[in-house]
Structure formats: structure tokens, C-alpha cells
Amino acid sequence: MDQRTDDSNEGQSDAPPRKDRGFLHRVVLVDGLAALFLLTLAGLWFASDALLLIFACMLFAILLHALSSALQRRLHLRSHMAALVIVVTLMAAVLGVGGWLMAPQLSEQASHLAQVVPTSLDQVRAALARYPRLKTLLAELPSNAQISKQLAAMAPNAGLFFSGVLGALGNTLIIMFAGVYFAARPRLYINGIIRLVPIRRRPRARAVLDELGTTLAKWLMGKACSMLAAGIMTAVGLSLLGIPLALILGIIAGLLDFIPYLGPLMAGVPALLIAFSASPEQALYVALLFGGIQLVQGYMMEPMIDQHTVSLPPALTIAMQVLFGAVFGMAGVALATPLTAVLLVLVTMLYVQDILGDDARPPAQQK
Template structure:
């Protein structure tokens, strides 16, 4: 009896069973090893963050070196001092404004949230149920008041210190940073470690490519080196370009909110819109939602006609910001480096969202490198293998 012939029809199912069992064992192993994995991640986190910082600022250090004809360490110190001065200037200008607007926003939300809830649910929930829910709001918000007041007191002390300080008072600036992050555990220690490690990364950054080159397999060394160089260009282009896009989106959002009359919250909302826009396309949404809520429920606008006009201006303004980001900033600032199709970006964000905010932050850089692997390992190989029917540009590219 020929058992091999009899088993042939079952081979596909055996392969599926094998991979299912392997996946189940892998999941069980991950669950058992989860504490060790998290411990390892906590250990390498400062090194990974420092590497990202060094990676982003390496071209700036090189530029400073060449322009000023300085040594590597001198260029790094100039960069660090420049960043410190820039942060000091930004905090000097923004910290008091952000603190004041955070206070206004919290107290406005605290007072108006039950009213907004009552107006939105009046047609759908009976009065007794609504009263019980509003009472629940009052009880829980009272507990929240104490926590928020403590946070705001820390921020208020920090903002006051910054406002009355100057660039020359380095000690006060460091104290401000400490006050802001007081009570957040080991964040200060992590920040110090990241800065120190990033310094050493930057010192030896020019030597890292040579070390990586020698570690690549000799047989396909040049091919993998080309992949790494293209990945470096793509990921680096995205990271540096996205920082510029964040600044532009935050500034445009702030200007728009001033234009519609939302002056008391414009800087705060614009700041967070720019910050969150490091996740592509999310910044304008972050700015639009609180602005629309303000238009609908603020007491500053007396008539619904006025609210409608402001709402139309808001919609048009954010549509313009979205178009500027989508058709100008992303293609010409980010796209030249990343060269990633907008649909590929959205798909990467959808996948990254399964791992939370952190996953969304790293989704696009990972997608940039995956695109490079796709082009180098599959698309070019297919093109070289079939010259008569060569495919066009990769569909993942913009």
C-alpha cells in the first residue's frame, strides 16, 4: 500500500493544522513570557527613544559641522543649546497662555457638560433618568475637580516661572521642566537618560553605517545596503517632514480659531492639533471637534444664524487646512522622502490603531520601510524577470 499517495489529499489540511498549532503555541509562549518581554522593553525603551532623537537630528548636526567647520561634539552641543533656547522661548511665550486657556476650558466644560447632555438627550430620555445622570456627573466631576486643581497648580507654578524667566536663567528653566512632570514617576529620569544616550549616539552616528555594512551577509551585502539606505531616506524623510507639517497644521488651526472668534481657546486647541498631527491627518479632526462644540453650545453666540455662519467658516477653514496638508505639505514636504501613497498611509494607521496610540505613531514609519522591502525584494525582481511586461511604479508609492 502506498501511504504517500493516500496522504496527498490531506497534506494541505495537515499544513493548516501545523500552522494553527504553531500559532497557538506561540500565543501561549507570549503569554508566559509577557512579564519578561515587558521588562526587556522597559530596559531598551530609553535606548530606542534616544536612537530616534539622534536619527532625526543627525542631519542638523552634520549641517552645523560643515557650515561652522566644527568638530562633532561642538556641533552636538550647539544643537542641544539651540533646542534648549528654542524650548525656553516657546515656553516663555506659550506656557502662561496655555495654562490660562486650560483653566478656562476645564471650567467651561465642567459647567456646560450637564447642560449639553441635557439638551442632546431631552427628546430621548425621560426627565427622571436625565436628572439621575446629571447628579452622577456632579458627583464624579466634584472628585475630578480636586485632581485637576492639583495638576493646574503644578502647571500654574511652572507657567509663572517661565513667564518671569529669561533665556539666561537656565536653572529656572530646568526647574520648570521638573515642576511640569512632577508626580509622573520616572519620566524625569527617562528624559535625562534619553538625552545622555542620544548625545553618545550622535557622537558616533557617522560610524554606525560602516559597522552595519560590515555586519551584512557578504553574498547580498550591496543589495541589503541599498535597501537600508533607501529605508533610511524614506523613514527619515517622513519623520523630519512630519515635524514641519505638525507646526504648519497647529499654526493654521490657531489662526482659524482666532478668525471665528474662539480666542480664549485658540492657542490650546491649535497646540494639541499640531501635536496630535504627528499621526497623519488626525490634527485637523482634533481641532475641528472642540471648535464645533464651542460654536453649538457657547453663550458667546446669541443667534443660530450667527452659529451657522461661524460653523460654515469653520468647515470651510478646516477643509482648506486638510487640502493644504493633503495636496501640498504631505506630497512636497513629507512625500519626497516617504513616497507613500495616501491609501497606504490610511491602511497603516488602521493597522497601527489596533495597538493604540503608540501603534499609530510608529505605523507610518514602519510602512515606509515595508514599502522599501516590497519594492526591492519583489517589485524590482519581478521587473527584472519579465522585461517585456515590466510593471510600472509600485502601487504603494505616491
């Protein structure tokens, strides 16, 4: 009897106390979660280009879905697929015919632009060298070789997955084809994501995904109108001022308007350099033109567009452009604004509403 008691006590003394076992369990759980979090961050870092490309495909799919839904309502079509086919066909026809008609002029102006900008920059240096007080500014201007080197260094980061001219074409084809597939059967992919969520949280997950789609669709529609207006106003204004290469400069201004606040500044640099090569007065007129376009967009068009689309805080948008640009390069700058809209929706609905219990509204519902 005593021997069995001693053996039992000896076995109990070898086992860790219950408090120690609970502590060890929590330590292992926390370490495991930390390791999983670090592995997830590492995966996102190394796969950032592919993830940005997928996000661009989703943006194009959301745009196609929004356009086809609007067309379906206007024409009272029964099939969403028929509306999507009409939208894709019209877009392909417009791009094909427009590209065929404008390709020679665009090619000539693009090659001329690549030659004119370095020459104009040399003329700016020569003009600044005449003024002693501007020698400090002149010393800080990079040389043409340095600019070419910096552009070459930025080129690999300018794409989303591939680099170079063929890479840009490959990115465009991937975005177009994947976007069409996503837009053709959106519920298939949405339901697949929702199945990864616990059953009791699936209605809320569907509501969050629907809000994300609505927010991005409204932002894309508003941004498309803004880009078209910026391109037309820039091309027409430069033509009236007698600035050469007005068409290609207008297209550049329209495309860069996809990046709010920073894009128009980037678009104005080559136009100012070309105008300065003619005369400083011409450069002043071009600066006034771009300033007037920004005033029209900022105080007339943007408020009207925001009433029907999405209004994002300007300071937050610029901060996110700097952050994503530092982490992901030019692709991060280009996609910073829609990514900011996504983060605002997730934070508002999943944290502010669900955890804090606040009745804050997502960006698309703030009017």
C-alpha cells in the first residue's frame, strides 16, 4: 500500500503543474501565431508584384462589371453576360480603331518627345547659368545621364509583374483577360472567398465584399471621367498655345491623372520643359494652363464627381502614395488610392462598426 502511494506521488511530481501547462500552452500558441504572422508578411513581400497585378485585374473586372450592369439596366437586357459582351466589344472597337488611326502620329510624337525633353533640360540649365543666384539650383539639377540611369532603375519597378516594353504589354494582356474572366462570373469567386469564413460570419463577409465592390466601382467611374477630362483639356490647351506634341502630352496627362495629386504634377514636367525651350513666357503660359486645369478639376469637377462616387481624404491619399511608393515602387504609387479605399472600407466595417460599435459609414456612403 505504501509502495503504491510512493509510486503515485513520484509520478505526480514528474508531471508539470496545471498552471505551468497552461502557461506553456499559451507560449506555444503565441509563438505559433507570431511565426504565422511573420511568414504571411514574408509571403506578401516576396509576392507583392503578383498581388498588385491580381489587384489590377480585379479593378478592371469591377470596371467592366459596373459598365455592363449600367448597360443592362439601360437596355433592359435579361442576361448580364450579353451586356458584358457588348461592353467588351465596344471597348475593343474603340481602342482598335483609335489606335489604328492615331498610331502613326503617336509613334512619331513619342519618339520626338524622347529627343526633345533632354534638349529642353539642357536649355533650362543654360538659362539658369545666366543668373548667379540660381547657381545652387543649377548644381542640384541632375544630368541627362543621371536622369537616364534613374529612369532605367525605375523601369523594373514601374511594371506589376514583368518589366520593359514587352513586360508592359504582357501586364496589359493579363489584366484584360483576367479582368474579363472575373467580370463574367463574379459570384463564383466571391462565393469561394466567403466559404473560407465561418458560417455565422458569412452574411457579414458578403456585405463587406459587396461594399468593397461598390466603393471601387464608384471610384473607378469617377476617375475615368476625371482622366478623360484632364486629357482633353490638356491636349486642347497645349494646341491653342502652340506647344508641339500636344496630343501625346494630353494622353500622358490623362493617364497620369489616375494618380491623384501627384499625377498632374508629373504630367506637367515634360510640357513645361518643351515650352521653356521655346521661351520662358511660353513656359509661364503652360504653367498657368496646368494650374487652371487643376483649379477646374479641384473646385468644379471633383466635388461634382465626389457627390456621386467616393471622397477620400487628400492628406491620407498622399501619405498612402508615399508609403506604397516606398515599398512597392511606381506600381504602388499608381494603385495607392484604390488600395486606400479598400483599407478604409475594411477598417470602417470590421473594426469601427463590428468591434467599436460605432455607426460610421464607409467612404461610398459618405455624401
